[in-house]
Amino acid sequence: MAPSILKIFSKSAMTNTSADYTAPLTAADGTPLKKKLRQALFRSRVRALGLVVPLLILIIMAFLIPIVMFLGRGVLEPKSDSFSTYMLNISPILQEWDGNTPPTEAMYAALVADLVQTRADKTIGKVATRINRELSGTRSLFTSSGRKAKSLQAPFSESLPALKKKWGDIETWRAMKVVSKRFTMAYLASAVDLKVNYDGSVQRKGEDRRIHMKLLGRTLQISIIVTIMGVILGYPIAFLLSTLSVRTSNLLLILVLLPFWTSLLVRTTAWIAVLQGQGVLNDLFVVFGLATDDDRFSLIYNKTGTLISMTHILLPFMVLPLYSVMKTIPPTYVRAAKSMGATPWTAFWRVYFPQSIPGIGAGGILVFILAISFYITPALVGGQSGTMISNIIDFHMRSSLNWSLAAALGFVLLVIVLFLYWLYDRIVGIDNMKLG
Amino acid sequence: MKIKTLLMGAAATAMFAGVATAKDLTVVSWGGAYTKSQVEAYHKPWMAKTGKSITSEDYNGGMAEIKAQVEADNVTWDLVDVELSQAISGCDEGLLETIDHSILPAAPDGTAATDDFLPGTLFDCAVANIVWSTIFAYDESVMGDNKPTTIADFFDTKKFPGKRGLRKNPKANLEMALVADGVPSDQVYDVLATPEGIDRAFAKLDTLKADAVWWEAGAQPPQLLADGEVVMTTAYNGRIFNAVASEGQDFAIVWDAQIYDLDLWVIPKGSPNKEAAMDFLAFSTATEQLAAQASWISYGPARASSAALVGSFHNNPDLAMAPQMPTAPNNFGTAIQNDFEFWADNQDELNERFNTWLAN
Numbered sequence: 001m002a003p004s005i006l007k008i009f010s011k012s013a014m015t016n017t018s019a020d021y022t023a024p025l026t027a028a029d030g031t032p033l034k035k036k037l038r039q040a041l042f043r044s045r046v047r048a049l050g051l052v053v054p055l056l057i058l059i060i061m062a063f064l065i066p067i068v069m070f071l072g073r074g075v076l077e078p079k080s081d082s083f084s085t086y087m088l089n090i091s092p093i094l095q096e097w098d099g100n101t102p103p104t105e106a107m108y109a110a111l112v113a114d115l116v117q118t119r120a121d122k123t124i125g126k127v128a129t130r131i132n133r134e135l136s137g138t139r140s141l142f143t144s145s146g147r148k149a150k151s152l153q154a155p156f157s158e159s160l161p162a163l164k165k166k167w168g169d170i171e172t173w174r175a176m177k178v179v180s181k182r183f184t185m186a187y188l189a190s191a192v193d194l195k196v197n198y199d200g201s202v203q204r205k206g207e208d209r210r211i212h213m214k215l216l217g218r219t220l221q222i223s224i225i226v227t228i229m230g231v232i233l234g235y236p237i238a239f240l241l242s243t244l245s246v247r248t249s250n251l252l253l254i255l256v257l258l259p260f261w262t263s264l265l266v267r268t269t270a271w272i273a274v275l276q277g278q279g280v281l282n283d284l285f286v287v288f289g290l291a292t293d294d295d296r297f298s299l300i301y302n303k304t305g306t307l308i309s310m311t312h313i314l315l316p317f318m319v320l321p322l323y324s325v326m327k328t329i330p331p332t333y334v335r336a337a338k339s340m341g342a343t344p345w346t347a348f349w350r351v352y353f354p355q356s357i358p359g360i361g362a363g364g365i366l367v368f369i370l371a372i373s374f375y376i377t378p379a380l381v382g383g384q385s386g387t388m389i390s391n392i393i394d395f396h397m398r399s400s401l402n403w404s405l406a407a408a409l410g411f412v413l414l415v416i417v418l419f420l421y422w423l424y425d426r427i428v429g430i431d432n433m434k435l436g
Numbered sequence: 437m438k439i440k441t442l443l444m445g446a447a448a449t450a451m452f453a454g455v456a457t458a459k460d461l462t463v464v465s466w467g468g469a470y471t472k473s474q475v476e477a478y479h480k481p482w483m484a485k486t487g488k489s490i491t492s493e494d495y496n497g498g499m500a501e502i503k504a505q506v507e508a509d510n511v512t513w514d515l516v517d518v519e520l521s522q523a524i525s526g527c528d529e530g531l532l533e534t535i536d537h538s539i540l541p542a543a544p545d546g547t548a549a550t551d552d553f554l555p556g557t558l559f560d561c562a563v564a565n566i567v568w569s570t571i572f573a574y575d576e577s578v579m580g581d582n583k584p585t586t587i588a589d590f591f592d593t594k595k596f597p598g599k600r601g602l603r604k605n606p607k608a609n610l611e612m613a614l615v616a617d618g619v620p621s622d623q624v625y626d627v628l629a630t631p632e633g634i635d636r637a638f639a640k641l642d643t644l645k646a647d648a649v650w651w652e653a654g655a656q657p658p659q660l661l662a663d664g665e666v667v668m669t670t671a672y673n674g675r676i677f678n679a680v681a682s683e684g685q686d687f688a689i690v691w692d693a694q695i696y697d698l699d700l701w702v703i704p705k706g707s708p709n710k711e712a713a714m715d716f717l718a719f720s721t722a723t724e725q726l727a728a729q730a731s732w733i734s735y736g737p738a739r740a741s742s743a744a745l746v747g748s749f750h751n752n753p754d755l756a757m758a759p760q761m762p763t764a765p766n767n768f769g770t771a772i773q774n775d776f777e778f779w780a781d782n783q784d785e786l787n788e789r790f791n792t793w794l795a796n
Binding site: 080121122123124125126128129132133136137138139140143208209210211214215218276277278301379383384385387392395397398399400401402 | 650665
């Protein structure tokens with residue numbers, strides 16, 4: 001609203017100027033006032049920009065560029081990891097090859113030359129790692145053949161399969177064809193449990209290897225439940241805090257913030273102590289006869305454990321936005337509604353609640369987005385049924401070193417978050433979100 | 437989140453690179469009782485001998501950090517204690533320095549180092565220091581009169597009801613499952629190389645799934661046992677030994693179908709202190725040092741000549757270390773050597789299948 005008033009005001013001012021004076025107004029040094037004003041505005045804008053430039057550069061350099069570059073790995077393998085960087089002779093031939101006709105002697109010869117070269121350069125391990133991701137069991141095929149490739153005699157189409165039978169298998173060659181391109185959809189497909197074949201066709205992976213969609217679904221499910229639990233538990237707390245006197249509410253606010261200041265790791269470990277089979281809670285259950293000593297509840301190392309500890313850890317992110325929004329709702333509105341005959345419930349539901357929705361929106365989005373990328377807590381307390389997609393990303397980053405697949409999974413997760421954000425904007429409206 | 441952590445890590449590494457080079461040597465190992473045994477047996481004597489200083493860092497395995505350092509051309513780790521599979525794949529990928537075996541000192545009786553090291557413990561880029569083992573253990577004080585003695589007992593939840601601790605990784609689990617299902621321990625990898633063998637191993641693991649508690653760090657299994665969270669758990673033998681010898685726990689190790697593996701020293705390619713790292717490597721894998729380490733933790737020395745020098749636990753002269761080793765004759769009967777080649781070939785597929793199996 002404010003900008004539009006300004007516009008009208010300046011417009012009328014300008015009309016006045018042109019109507020009353022024929023010559024433009026000038027400043028003390030003779031330059032036209034309009035130009036002077038523009039200069040002054042420009043200077044202040046430069047100053048303002050100067051203030052944000054360090055942060056902007058930091059965000060671009062340390063956040064945007066690395067993220068884009070890393071996500072790029074999901075479709076374009078880095079040169080140092082790519083099959084084609086090292087297998088210089090065979091890669092172009094493979095891309096021309098149709099994948100159906102038996103490999104020719106020229107192809108075998110190119111392959112042997114590459115094996116000899118990569119063995120000498122000590123890069124055969126990288127090549128073998130790459131091809132093994134496509135076809136299990138080919139790692140040792142490459143490394144062991146590489147050791148003997150130098151002594152092979154032509155015709156290679158006979159001597160190489162004689163060394164290792166798998167070289168005569170067309171599946172090996174098809175796998176090489178798939179990995180011979182740096183630009184590949186294979187990782188993205190794998191991130192949604194699909195497999196790209198040598199001829200470009202796509203099929204679903206075998207049932208015992210479909211894991212990512214399941215974990216993505218579970219991640220969404222856990223995040224949604226945590227968000228809903230956060231609203232259910234956080235709303236009354238925030239309401240209470242906002243209605244109490246400042247003295248009391250500040251004191252209680254510290255209780256909300258206290259866990260917020262404690263390390264995530266400490267809080268998660270504390271939940272292990274509370275929830276485990278021989279833990280505090282189960283001991284209490286036994287004392288009160290709710291469980292028997294040898295049949296205790298499984299509250300940790302499963303989905304229940306993940307849900308409980310994540311809800312607790314993320315609760316402050318729900319309470320704080322809710323509290324700051326509720327603080328701005330004048331209590332007189334509810335009183336007015338009641339004085340006009342509304343029941344307490346109607347007064348709350350029709351008058352108070354709609355005004356607190358921006359807080360729910362802000363808290364909900366905050367909690368949901370944090371929850372969807374949680375990985376320390378599920379890793380520690382998730383067991384087998386409570387792990388999330390980020391744990392698999394972590395696995396590929398640290399253990400399997402398949403960074404391209406990790407990037408592809410991260411990309412899928414990012415797309416899902418952006419889609420949900422868009423959906424939220426369409427249904428609730430992002431302007432409706434208020435952090436305070 | 438991950439990327440941010442990485443970047444922050446990279447930034448921090450860059451910032452502290454200057455500080456790190458001020459140190460003479462950065463040695464990275466697995467932490468806990470294991471790192472302590474190395475500090476006592478290797479680091480302290482080497483520092484006393486050379487007057488140089490060592491920074492000891494902990495990590496949790498994996499080649500990720502080494503790969504990141506080498507690719508960024510900013511190597512801050514000089515010597516890393518790794519598993520065999522990492523050593524081989526890291527060497528194949530050109531991430532590690534090659535090690536000249538002639539720098540390794542000969543045994544006290546003059547046997548050349550290359551003959552003194554146990555077979556299969558010396559590699560182009562790596563030198564083994566210990567033999568460790570994955571075993572299963574239980575708490576004597578809570579187990580009834582009927583004690584488990586074989587790996588089949590570990591998988592028998594009728595005879596021994598209760599939760600089981602297992603490493604969240606197909607390695608060792610699949611091998612143990614097959615032996616428990618009746619496969620002789622010397623044929624495990626032949627069976628596992630067939631699709632039916634893999635199905636059979638997973639089917640056997642299925643019988644434990646409802647009772648499984650999964651661990652990832654080596655320090656977890658003794659904790660799970662001590663908390664009464666599990667009745668039995670697979671574990672690294674040194675961790676269980678340490679809980680018994682140092683913390684007075686009443687744990688017992690079952691050696692049937694133990695799966696043994698090596699820990700090796702490697703030097704990341706481009707280490708700024710390569711000379712010192714080589715010197716430390718040669719010093720620490722000498723006969724006396726390997727034997728000294730064995731008085732701190734129950735991992736077997738990688739040199740034949742060290743065995744005779746292995747004495748008793750460092751603060752308990754009554755506790756002889758030799759019978760505690762994975763390689764002791766009484767423990768070694770049904771031992772399986774972890775087949776690196778098999779896992780290097782099949783880990784991508786089996787990890788995926790294992791993770792899918794876990795998630796369902």
